[in-house]
Amino acid sequence: MLLSATGIRKQFPGVLALDGVSCSLERGEVLAVVGENGAGKSTLMKVIAGVYQPDGGTVTLDGRPVRFSTPQAAMTAGVSLIHQELNLADNLSVQDNLFLGREATVGGPLKLLNRSAMAQHGAELLVRVGLPTAYLSKPVGELPPGQKQLVEIARALGLSAKLLIMDEPTSSLTQPETDRLYEVIAALKAAGVGVMYISHRLAEITRCCDRAVVLRDGKNAGELAKADITHDNLVKLMVGRDLKTFFPRTHRAGDGKPVLQIRNLTYAGGPVTPVSLDVRAGEVLGMAGLVGAGRTELSEAIFGIRTVTGGEVNLNGVPLWVSKPADAVKAGVLLVPEDRRKHGLVLAEGVGFNLSLPNLDRVRSAGLVDRAAERAMHADTIAKLRVRTPNAEQAVGLLSGGNQQKVVFGKWLARGPRVLILDEPTRGVDVGAKTEIYTLIDELAGRGVAVWMITSDLEELLGVSDRVVVMHEGRLAGELSRSELTEEAVMRLATGGRA
Amino acid sequence: MNEKSKFAACLAAGVAVVGGAWFAAALPFDGPYPAWFILTAVALATLAHTFEVSRRNLQRTAGVVLLLVGLLIVLGRSSDAAFARSSVLSILNRHGELGLVTLGAGLLILTGGIDLSVGSLVALAAVSFGLLAEQGVPPAAAAVLVVLGGVILGIGHGLLVTQLGLQAFLVTLCGMFMYRGVARSIQPGQIGRGSVKNELEQTVGEGAGQAFESQFLDLRYWLTGQNTEERLVFPALLVVFLLLAAVAAVFLHRSSFGRYWYAIGNNEQAARYAGVTVWKHKVSVFAICSGLAALAGVVRFLGAGSVTPSVEGDSYELYAITAAVLGGVSLRGGEGTAVGLVFGALVLPVVKPVMNFTKCPSEWEPWLIGLILLGGAIVDETIRRRGKRAG
Numbered sequence: 001m002l003l004s005a006t007g008i009r010k011q012f013p014g015v016l017a018l019d020g021v022s023c024s025l026e027r028g029e030v031l032a033v034v035g036e037n038g039a040g041k042s043t044l045m046k047v048i049a050g051v052y053q054p055d056g057g058t059v060t061l062d063g064r065p066v067r068f069s070t071p072q073a074a075m076t077a078g079v080s081l082i083h084q085e086l087n088l089a090d091n092l093s094v095q096d097n098l099f100l101g102r103e104a105t106v107g108g109p110l111k112l113l114n115r116s117a118m119a120q121h122g123a124e125l126l127v128r129v130g131l132p133t134a135y136l137s138k139p140v141g142e143l144p145p146g147q148k149q150l151v152e153i154a155r156a157l158g159l160s161a162k163l164l165i166m167d168e169p170t171s172s173l174t175q176p177e178t179d180r181l182y183e184v185i186a187a188l189k190a191a192g193v194g195v196m197y198i199s200h201r202l203a204e205i206t207r208c209c210d211r212a213v214v215l216r217d218g219k220n221a222g223e224l225a226k227a228d229i230t231h232d233n234l235v236k237l238m239v240g241r242d243l244k245t246f247f248p249r250t251h252r253a254g255d256g257k258p259v260l261q262i263r264n265l266t267y268a269g270g271p272v273t274p275v276s277l278d279v280r281a282g283e284v285l286g287m288a289g290l291v292g293a294g295r296t297e298l299s300e301a302i303f304g305i306r307t308v309t310g311g312e313v314n315l316n317g318v319p320l321w322v323s324k325p326a327d328a329v330k331a332g333v334l335l336v337p338e339d340r341r342k343h344g345l346v347l348a349e350g351v352g353f354n355l356s357l358p359n360l361d362r363v364r365s366a367g368l369v370d371r372a373a374e375r376a377m378h379a380d381t382i383a384k385l386r387v388r389t390p391n392a393e394q395a396v397g398l399l400s401g402g403n404q405q406k407v408v409f410g411k412w413l414a415r416g417p418r419v420l421i422l423d424e425p426t427r428g429v430d431v432g433a434k435t436e437i438y439t440l441i442d443e444l445a446g447r448g449v450a451v452w453m454i455t456s457d458l459e460e461l462l463g464v465s466d467r468v469v470v471m472h473e474g475r476l477a478g479e480l481s482r483s484e485l486t487e488e489a490v491m492r493l494a495t496g497g498r499a
Numbered sequence: 500m501n502e503k504s505k506f507a508a509c510l511a512a513g514v515a516v517v518g519g520a521w522f523a524a525a526l527p528f529d530g531p532y533p534a535w536f537i538l539t540a541v542a543l544a545t546l547a548h549t550f551e552v553s554r555r556n557l558q559r560t561a562g563v564v565l566l567l568v569g570l571l572i573v574l575g576r577s578s579d580a581a582f583a584r585s586s587v588l589s590i591l592n593r594h595g596e597l598g599l600v601t602l603g604a605g606l607l608i609l610t611g612g613i614d615l616s617v618g619s620l621v622a623l624a625a626v627s628f629g630l631l632a633e634q635g636v637p638p639a640a641a642a643v644l645v646v647l648g649g650v651i652l653g654i655g656h657g658l659l660v661t662q663l664g665l666q667a668f669l670v671t672l673c674g675m676f677m678y679r680g681v682a683r684s685i686q687p688g689q690i691g692r693g694s695v696k697n698e699l700e701q702t703v704g705e706g707a708g709q710a711f712e713s714q715f716l717d718l719r720y721w722l723t724g725q726n727t728e729e730r731l732v733f734p735a736l737l738v739v740f741l742l743l744a745a746v747a748a749v750f751l752h753r754s755s756f757g758r759y760w761y762a763i764g765n766n767e768q769a770a771r772y773a774g775v776t777v778w779k780h781k782v783s784v785f786a787i788c789s790g791l792a793a794l795a796g797v798v799r800f801l802g803a804g805s806v807t808p809s810v811e812g813d814s815y816e817l818y819a820i821t822a823a824v825l826g827g828v829s830l831r832g833g834e835g836t837a838v839g840l841v842f843g844a845l846v847l848p849v850v851k852p853v854m855n856f857t858k859c860p861s862e863w864e865p866w867l868i869g870l871i872l873l874g875g876a877i878v879d880e881t882i883r884r885r886g887k888r889a890g
Contacts, residue, residue, distance in 0.1 A: 305772075329774030343772045346765045348833060357762055358773040360755035368753045371502070393553065411773065 002027045002062065002194045003048070003079075003163055009056035010043055017043040019218040020057065025163070030185060030195045032205040032229075035215035036238055036402075036430035041198050044215065045165045048196075049081035050074035061163070080156035081165045088148055090141030094131075095122045097140050098155050125154040129184050144291065146177025153184060157193075164188065165196045170204060171428055174291040174456060175491060182208050202231050202431075203459060214238055239432055247463030248439050251446025256281030259450035260302070260320075260333065260419045265311035267301035270294060271474025274311050279419060279450040284441060286465025287454045288490045294474035295454045296338055299421045303328045303335040315418065329358055332418035336408050336425055338454075344408040347397030351389050352378040354396050354407050359414045381410040386436060402433025409440060420444060422453040426460060438464055458487050472496050506548045513543035535738050542741035549752040550838045559827030559834065562878045563842045566825070566871070570849045577856035586852060588731045592723065593848035595736030596802070597822055599795040601844040602740070602747055603788030604819035609751075610784045611764045611832035612667045614656070616674030617792045617819050621812025623682040624649055624796025629690040629806065632711060633698045638718045642797045649793025650786045652678075657782030667785075675816070682808035691805025719801040729804075736798060741841070743791070748837035760784065765833030818847055821868065825875045846871065 003025040010018040018040045025031050035041045046052045048059060050068025058065055061077060068074040071081065088097050095118055104114040104121070123133040129150040140148060149169055156164055170178045185195055185208055199205055205212055206229045214221040214237040222237040235246075259281045264274035275298060279285050289295050300306045302313060304322040313320045315331055322328045328335070337343035345354050355378055356363070363373040378392040385406040389399055396407055405425065412420065422441070426434045441464060445451050455461050461468060468480045470493035477493040517540045550556065574581045600617050607614050624645045631641035652674070659670045692715055700708035719725050724735030751757035759780050762770040771777050795815070800806050820830075826843020828835030847868065854864060 303772075324776060325771055326774040326776045335772065337772055342766070343768050346762050346769050346833075348765050349761065353758070353761070356758065357770070357775070360758055364755060368749070369755055369758070371753075 001025075001060075002029075003060070005044070005048060005057065005059045007057035008044065008047055008054050008059070010040075010047055010052060011055050017218055018047070018054070021215060021218065021220055022057075023213045023220075025194045025196060027162075027192045027194055028189050029211065030189055030197060030209045032209035032212040033196055033198050033215065034202075034205060034212050034234055034238060035221070036432050039215040039221075039238070039430075040218040041215055042167060043218075045081060045167055045196065045198060048074075048163075049079055049165055051081065075156075075159050075161075078160060078162035079165070080159060080161040080163070081167070082149070082152045082156065082169060083167055088140045088151060091139060093137050093139055094126070094143075094151055095119060095136040097151060098122045098125060098136075098158055100155075102159075121158070122154075125158050128157055128187065129154045130180060130187075144177070146173045146180065146291075149173065149177075149181065150184065153188075157188075161193060163194045163196065165198075167198045168428065169197070170199065170201060175458070176290070176495075178204070201457065201459075202234050205229060205234065206231070235431060246435060246438070247460075248435075248442045249464075251442045252282060252284075252466060256283060256448065256450070257316075259316055260452070261314040261317075262302065263312050263314070265298075265301065265313065266309045267297070268307040268309060270297055270301065270306070270309075273475045275474075275476060276311075277469065277476065279452045281448045281450050282445050283466040284445050284451040284453055284464055286461045286468040287452065287471060288456075288458070288461050288468055289471035289477075289494050291456065293471040293494065295471050296423055297474075298471070299335060299423055299452070299454060302333060303421065329415070332416065333421070334412040334415065334417045334419070335421045336405075336412065336423060338423035338427070340404055340408050341397075344411075345396050345404060348395055350393040351382065351387065351396050351399070351407055352392030355381050355392075355410050355414070358411050362414065377414060381413060384413070385410050385440065400430065400433075401428040402430050402437075405429050405437065406433065409437070417444070417449050419450045419452065422451065422455075424455055424457075425453060426455075426457065434460075458490060461490065462487065470494050506544065509547040510540065510544035512547060513540035516540075516543060535733060535735070539738050539741055542738070542745040545745035546741070546748050546838050546841060549748040550836060551752060556827075556836055556839075560836065560839045560842060562875055563825050563827065563839065563846065565878070566875055567842060567845055567849065570846070570853055574849060574853045574856065577853065581852060581856050585731065588724075588734055590848050590852060591734035591737040592731060592802070593851070594845045595734060595738070595740035596795060596798060597818060597848055598737070598740035598744065598841065598844035599791045599798070600815055600819040601822040601826070601840055602744055603791035604816065605823035605826065605828045605835055605840040605843070606747060606751075606760070607667075607784050607788040608820070608823055608828050608830060609764050609832060609835045610760045610781060611767060612660070612781065612785060612788075613671065613820075613830075614674075614785070614788045614792075615668065615671040615816050616652075616656070616678055617788070617795075618812040618815035618817075619675045619678035619682070620649060620652065620789055620792040621796040621799060621815050622806070622808050622810075623678040624793035625800040625806040625811050626682045626686045626690060626796075626808045628797050628800050629695055630686060632695045632715070633690075635699065635703060635707060638711070638715045642718065642722075642794075645797055646790050646793045649796075650790040652793075653786035653789025654782055656789065657778075657785035660785070661778035661781050671816075679808070682811075686808050689805050689807045691800075691803075693805070715801075722798055723802045725802065736802070739798075740844075744837050744841050747840075751837050756780070756783075761833050763832075821872050822847060825872065846875075 001024055006022045008018050008021045021040065021044055033041045033044065043052065047054045050071045050073055053069065060066065061079065066077060068077065089100065099118050104117045105111045106114045119136060122136050126133050126135060131147060131150050140151060143151065153164065169181060173181065188195060197209055209229065210226050212224045212229050212234065214223065214234065216238060224233055257280060258278040260279040262275060262277040264276055266274050271294060287295050297306060301308055302322065304325045304327055315333065320331055341347060356374055359377065360369060363370050363377060382389065382392065387406045387410065388403050396404060426437055429437065441451055453464060462485055466482055468485055468490065470477045470490055472494060480489055517536055580586060604614055604617060627648065628641050628645045631644060632638055636644065656670050656674060659665050660667050696708045696712055699711050716727055722735055722739060724731055724733045726732045751760065759770060759775045762775065763777055763780055767777055796812065799811060822843040823840060824830060825846050826835065827839035850867065850871065
């Protein structure tokens with residue numbers, strides 16, 4: 001037995017995050033830890049990795065009880081946590097990052113670096129995670145997210161990790177990067193390293209894990225052996241009930257008129273080939289493509305974040321001039337951005353503050369904010385979207401990912417969107433909230449909103465979209481109608497193949 | 500309680516506070532009481548009314564209030580003369596003077612900016628005011644022109660920061676050198692009421708000098724509260740500051756501008772993605788900050804009677820930042836209240852008389868100020884951490 005945690009309790013002010021949770025892991029086993037946001041997965045991982053100290057229960061590693069007071073202590077003992085937000089110094093090279101804080105030196109008072117020893121050892125580590133050794137001298141900031149993740153894993157291996165804990169490792173990875181990660185996990189497994197794996201993507205869990213532990217409200221909700229890991233079983237344990245329709249499609253208005261027409265558009269930082277695209281009323285246009293295919297960039301050009309250099313955009317047949325986001329917002333072309341913590345929300349401020357921010361022009365009288373009208377709007381949005389928050393003053397950064405995303409949606413609902421651009425709308429959102437968001441998207445489409453959804457989650461793309469366009473290296477590689485829509489067809493187009 | 504009855508309650512409290520202070524300072528002041536009395540009470544009521552009583556705001560102002568209470572106790576015990584009328588009046592007026600620059604610096608820091616040119620701009624504004632008067636511009640008009648000039652310089656700062664993408668620290672650091680340099684170039688030595696009057700008498704005529712003198716004294720009376728015998732009869736400067744602070748409070752806590760400023764200070768990108776035209780707001784706040792610094796320069800000239808460009812307003816930008824931080828504005832941006840700024844600006848004006856009355860050598864002043872700021876920052880951080888743990 002590599003790791004065994006029994007009866008772990010962790011109390012935060014006002015919340016019992018973990019209430020007697022137990023789990024165990026053998027050498028060379030991949031254990032999925034599943035649960036909705038707030039179920040206690042991340043807390044459990046952090047307790048095991050020494051970020052938090054448990055209020056009760058015991059953790060044993062290799063049969064010996066351990067109590068790590070810091071993440072560093074856990075790392076030295078062979079337990080490494082790979083965070084959702086990667087902890088790499090972007091300005092330093094891969095090699096510097098691999099050995100950060102434990103550089104090899106040639107000794108002496110100056111602690112001169114032993115660069116050749118580090119280069120040799122670093123190259124071995126990169127080979128183990130399948131990265132080219134030439135990357136050692138590359139600044140980490142130049143690597144795509146998937147490769148950064150691999151660098152983090154290599155760093156953990158350098159500390160002779162026995163147990164790797166990965167918190168949503170694939171949330172920002174493309175499909176090929178994810179596949180590469182699975183290969184690395186398989187190799188680690190073969191080498192006897194234990195892996196604990198948190199993910200929201202059920203398909204991944206069924207694919208790479210040996211066993212799944214399901215948490216619900218800070219308690220063990222059940223455990224599934226490899227053979228029993230199915231989508232339905234997991235969801236049942238996670239939410240404690242059966243979910244009827246994961247992807248509701250009851251409100252679609254059918255084939256509407258084009259609301260947003262993009263003609264021969266070129267933009268700063270975009271491809272040389274102009275892009276043309278229609279988004280129609282009452283449909284969800286899914287947009288697929290690998291990370292870096294230029295999907296986010298195109299949406300940024302429409303929303304006024306990037307400068308448009310040529311072509312035209314029409315909204316309901318009338319030319320739309322957007323030089324800054326304020327213009328797009330005024331016209332009803334609204335964006336739910338990919339990075340909600342950076343672009344979507346003012347995390348330190350309350351739920352109400354965030355809901356009001358783009359809507360102050362609607363609750364203003366004589367130049368001042370009508371606070372009664374404002375409060376009514378907050379209450380209305382919070383109820384409508386079922387945002388789980390104690391009150392409208394709660395700092396939005398303290399909410400779970402799903403509830404944060406509902407607030408980002410809520411900002412725009414009051415404005416009555418004409419075109420709603422969703423960039424990875426359910427990233428880092430738990431299953432329950434995902435369904436609520438899909439229902440919302442369905443309702444919006446039913447009201448005649450033209451929804452343009454950029455997503456890397458194939459399951460979501462296939463489930464929600466009425467029509468799909470695939471981007472490859474900045475241009476539209478092809479369009480798929482609902483009847484032609486399969487995972488294979490999407491991936492073929494996304495990787496540059498033909499439909 | 501609805502908004503109207505809350506404001507009425509605040510107004511009653513404001514009247515009580517101002518009336519009580521007036522009474523305690525031994526009736527009567529010589530001055531235009533009714534007008535100032537009402538304005539001060541309204542300003543205080545507005546400040547109180549717009550102050551959101553939340554845990555976060557209370558935590559951010561608790562430290563500075565405790566510090567002030569402590570300092571006032573020390574001051575009261577140090578000497579009987581400490582709370583004499585003249586001493587109190589001069590503290591209050593200094594509060595108003597520092598308050599002007601604190602208000603501007605505070606709003607700017609709140610939106611994520613910084614202004615290091617405040618002190619030099621005070622000097623340039625004071626000198627420009629004198630030189631304009633020397634050219635025969637009536638003092639009131641000269642004051643307006645100087646404030647407008649400050650606003651224009653502030654817009655310049657804002658445009659350099661938002662359009663060219665320069666850092667506010669750098670732009671205003673350059674301003675700090677340039678404005679002081681320009682002030683010393685256009686007026687190498689001291690300039691004052693006497694020299695302006697003499698110049699006017701020589702270049703224009705006896706009448707012009709007399710007219711300047713009387714207009715100057717009028718303006719000085721209304722803006723600083725000094726009567727014709729150079730005696731401070733009521734704290735006009737404080738009233739001016741409180742009125743401006745009340746306007747700032749309404750902007751910050753009740754208008755959409757304030758919301759945008761907090762959002763910009765916290766997360767400029769999120770504000771932009773929400774459809775806020777960020778650059779316009781940033782430029783406006785730079786303009787407000789420099790305009791208030793210019794106004795402070797004018798009242799320095801009025802109050803002191805003469806200014807020396809090489810030392811006038813020295814370190815004011817740092818005093819303003821100190822006061823703003825003590826008042827609960829976070830240098831990280833997005834945090835702070837108008838009431839906090841009013842309290843923060845009172846600390847340094849109280850420290851000075853405390854030192855005088857306790858016979859501390861004046862050489863101690865810099866390190867004492869540093870220590871108080873450090874102490875305030877530590878207390879503030881401790882309170883906030885405890886608050887975080889509890890909630």
